[in-house]
Amino acid sequence: MPLTKAGDNINFQGKYYFKETYLNEYDAFAKYYNAISKNGCINKILRDIEVMNDYCELFKDVMNNEIPNEELNSYFEPIPLKKQSKDILYCSNLLGLENSIERGKHFIAKEEIPRDTVIINECPTVLQVRPLCTCVGDKDSSLYRCHNCGITCKLFYTCRGCNVCIFCSRTCLSMAYKNYHRYECYGLQRHFWSMEDTDYSYMAFRLMLYGASKHFVTDIKDEMKYGNPENNYPFIYSLETNFNQLSSAQINKILYGATRNLLYLILKTTFFDQFQSKSDMDKIHLYIGGLMVKHFCHAQMNNVIIKYPNFAKSWGLDVVSGTGKAICPTIACINHACSPNCVIVVCSNYLLVKSLKTIERGEEITVCYAEVNALLTVAERHLITQEILLFTCYCSFCEYERKLNNAPYKCLLCFGGNARKIEDDQGKITAHCLDCDEHYSMDIILKHLKTATVCRSLYDVTYSIDHLTRLAECYSNIFPYKSLQMLDVYKLLYDKHNVWGEKPLEVLKYGLLLANIIENCVPRLYIPLLLSKVKFMFSFVEMKKFKQIKRVTPEEYEIIKIFVNEVVKVKRDLLFYLPFHRIVSYDHLLKEVHHLFQKCTPAEKKEKRTKKKVNRV
Numbered sequence: 192m193p194l195t196k197a198g199d200n201i202n203f204q205g206k207y208y209f210k211e212t213y214l215n216e217y218d219a220f221a222k223y224y225n226a227i228s229k230n231g232c233i234n235k236i237l238r239d240i241e242v243m244n245d246y247c248e249l250f251k252d253v254m255n256n257e258i259p260n261e262e263l264n265s266y267f268e269p270i271p272l273k274k275q276s277k278d279i280l281y282c283s284n285l286l287g288l289e290n291s292i293e294r295g296k297h298f299i300a301k302e303e304i305p306r307d308t309v310i311i312n313e314c315p316t317v318l319q320v321r322p323l324c325t326c327v328g329d330k331d332s333s334l335y336r337c338h339n340c341g342i343t344c345k346l347f348y349t350c351r352g353c354n355v356c357i358f359c360s361r362t363c364l365s366m367a368y369k370n371y372h373r374y375e376c377y378g379l380q381r382h383f384w385s386m387e388d389t390d391y392s393y394m395a396f397r398l399m400l401y402g403a404s405k406h407f408v409t410d411i412k413d414e415m416k417y418g419n420p421e422n423n424y425p426f427i428y429s430l431e432t433n434f435n436q437l438s439s440a441q442i443n444k445i446l447y448g449a450t451r452n453l454l455y456l457i458l459k460t461t462f463f464d465q466f467q468s469k470s471d472m473d474k475i476h477l478y479i480g481g482l483m484v485k486h487f488c489h490a491q492m493n494n495v496i497i498k499y500p501n502f503a504k505s506w507g508l509d510v511v512s513g514t515g516k517a518i519c520p521t522i523a524c525i526n527h528a529c530s531p532n533c534v535i536v537v538c539s540n541y542l543l544v545k546s547l548k549t550i551e552r553g554e555e556i557t558v559c560y561a562e563v564n565a566l567l568t569v570a571e572r573h574l575i576t577q578e579i580l581l582f583t584c585y586c587s588f589c590e591y592e593r594k595l596n597n598a599p600y601k602c603l604l605c606f607g608g609n610a611r612k613i614e615d616d617q618g619k620i621t622a623h624c625l626d627c628d629e630h631y632s633m634d635i636i637l638k639h640l641k642t643a644t645v646c647r648s649l650y651d652v653t654y655s656i657d658h659l660t661r662l663a664e665c666y667s668n669i670f671p672y673k674s675l676q677m678l679d680v681y682k683l684l685y686d687k688h689n690v691w692g693e694k695p696l697e698v699l700k701y702g703l704l705l706a707n708i709i710e711n712c713v714p715r716l717y718i719p720l721l722l723s724k725v726k727f728m729f730s731f732v733e734m735k736k737f738k739q740i741k742r743v744t745p746e747e748y749e750i751i752k753i754f755v756n757e758v759v760k761v762k763r764d765l766l767f768y769l770p771f772h773r774i775v776s777y778d779h780l781l782k783e784v785h786h787l788f789q790k791c792t793p794a795e796k797k798e799k800r801t802k803k804k805v806n807r808v
């Protein structure tokens with residue numbers, strides 16, 4: 192019989208134990224547990240756990256004969272922080288940790304932070320690596336991650352009991368066994384946890400076991416203001432849970448998962464043997480259940496998704512997604528923004544936070560949670576943040592989008608502002624700018640919109656580049672640079688770049704614009720974006736007409752200048768992810784592009800230079 196999983200629809204007689212009556216996670220668990228024990232619903236969960244088979248001796252032994260050859264495991268060490276903060280573990284002293292009612296705990300820049308600066312360099316405190324089978328691909332490009340420390344390794348010990356967990360060294364193996372694996376191994380053998388992205392009951396279980404290994408000490412000591420590598424449990428315990436904002440359905444799912452974990456611990460493990468007082472056992476059970484509820488929320492609200500950048504391919508940046516989750520209490524203090532200024536990258540067994548742009552002094556540090564990025568519409572983003580991450584986003588990009596929805600046009604008078612169409616009582620249509628508060632005729636905007644509609648429908652029939660460029664031109668006259676309409680049309684133009692052999696500089700212009708907009712909006716796609724940029728640059732220099740570019744207009748010259756800078760910047764980015772020897776072929780591209788730059792003097796400049804020469808003669 193298949194086991195039920197958290198969230199499965201089991202009949203609790205249609206009852207939700209309403210959150211209004213809960214004081215906190217512990218109270219909720221106690222009320223729920225007592226209620227389902229009385230009305231018999233608990234029997235369903237008990238039966239599930241009983242059919243898992245009798246109590247078995249958890250695994251004791253591992254494959255002793257497979258000793259990893261450490262030399263084969265070449266580790267790619269992250270760039271160390273320039274100046275380590277004395278107050279915050281794993282953090283650079285460029286950051287300050289603040290707390291406010293509106294934003295909770297959050298980081299701000301204490302001074303200006305240049306682009307590409309590593310500001311946090313953290314080892315996860317608790318890690319959930321997906322089962323072995325999902326991260327082992329074909330031989331050459333496989334990456335294996337130690338389930339204890341998260342380091343990538345080529346050779347590893349496999350747990351003989353569950354055949355799921357792998358460890359890079361004997362130290363990791365014995366540490367995992369002592370602290371948590373002996374309690375989870377049997378459950379992993381029996382697929383007790385689903386390991387789905389939306390199920391946090393395994394992570395809740397692991398967090399609780401981490402707490403138990405630290406004797407549930409939750410006091411934050413004074414010597415280190417935030418974070419302690421020996422015992423990070425107090426900082427995990429202090430993370431956000433949003434418990435009082437959850438709906439009854441969400442709470443019910445969490446309570447069910449916690450009950451299941453608790454019954455598994457009681458029936459199938461020796462976990463409770465370590466507690467001396469047998470008379471208080473019921474209370475201890477309730478406490479652990481409540482803790483599991485709290486940790487479920489911690490896990491859901493604070494996890495960082497680990498992706499595996501795969502360095503095996505020639506360009507090295509193939510990404511296998513969603514292969515693990517980590518709890519890092521320092522990184523967990525960073526708030527979300529849909530267009531953030533930093534990105535989290537996985538490097539060896541560290542999670543690095545790197546600035547994506549220059550961050551002003553006093554500016555808040557933000558990253559993008561999960562896949563919630565600015566390529567989605569504001570409504571889609573809110574659905575994810577509210578349903579999965581359980582908060583309503585207040586970031587500045589959402590504010591900007593709300594404003595754009597309300598007033599989508601670029602103001603033709605003040606240019607910086609957003610204008611909207613309004614109709615007065617007599618049915619007269621005018622434009623009104625929300626920023627400069629001016630009212631003016633909508634004629635120019637309407638004219639551009641009309642032409643754009645014609646171009647769009649012509650393009651849908653002919654797929655002609657000319658219609659598309661005309662569409663881009665009309666849009667750029669009326670919509671702000673970062674609006675969804677612009678993103679859409681740049682994407683169409685960019686997709687077409689292969690058939691643009693005759694117009695290399697147009698390709699360049701739109702390719703760069705798109706890369707620029709996406710980089711500002713979608714840093715979550717940072718590595719794939721980098722890859723597509725590299726591909727774009729290579730395909731550009733390979734274009735038939737590329738080598739023939741000579742005389743250019745000053746505007747085209749500016750575009751080439753941006754391109755050259757971009758090629759240099761991308762090299763820096765690649766060096767961040769890849770060992771030096773891997774990017775040698777990129778030098779060829781650099782040379783080609785420099786050559787182009789030198790030979791493409793804008794027409795006017797060339798004339799001036801020749802004039803100067805003539806004068807000198």
Ligand SMILES: C[S@@+](CC[C@H](N)C(=O)[O-])C[C@H]1O[C@@H](n2cnc3c(N)ncnc32)[C@H](O)[C@@H]1O
Nearest residue numbers: 295296431523524525526527582583584585586
């Ligand atoms: C990983 S924590 C970030 C640190 C958090 N401010 C704290 O005090 O612990 C995630 C939680 O912070 C809050 N949060 C983060 N970014 C937010 C945003 N853009 N809008 C609203 N709430 C946000 C939400 O409550 C979310 O569940």
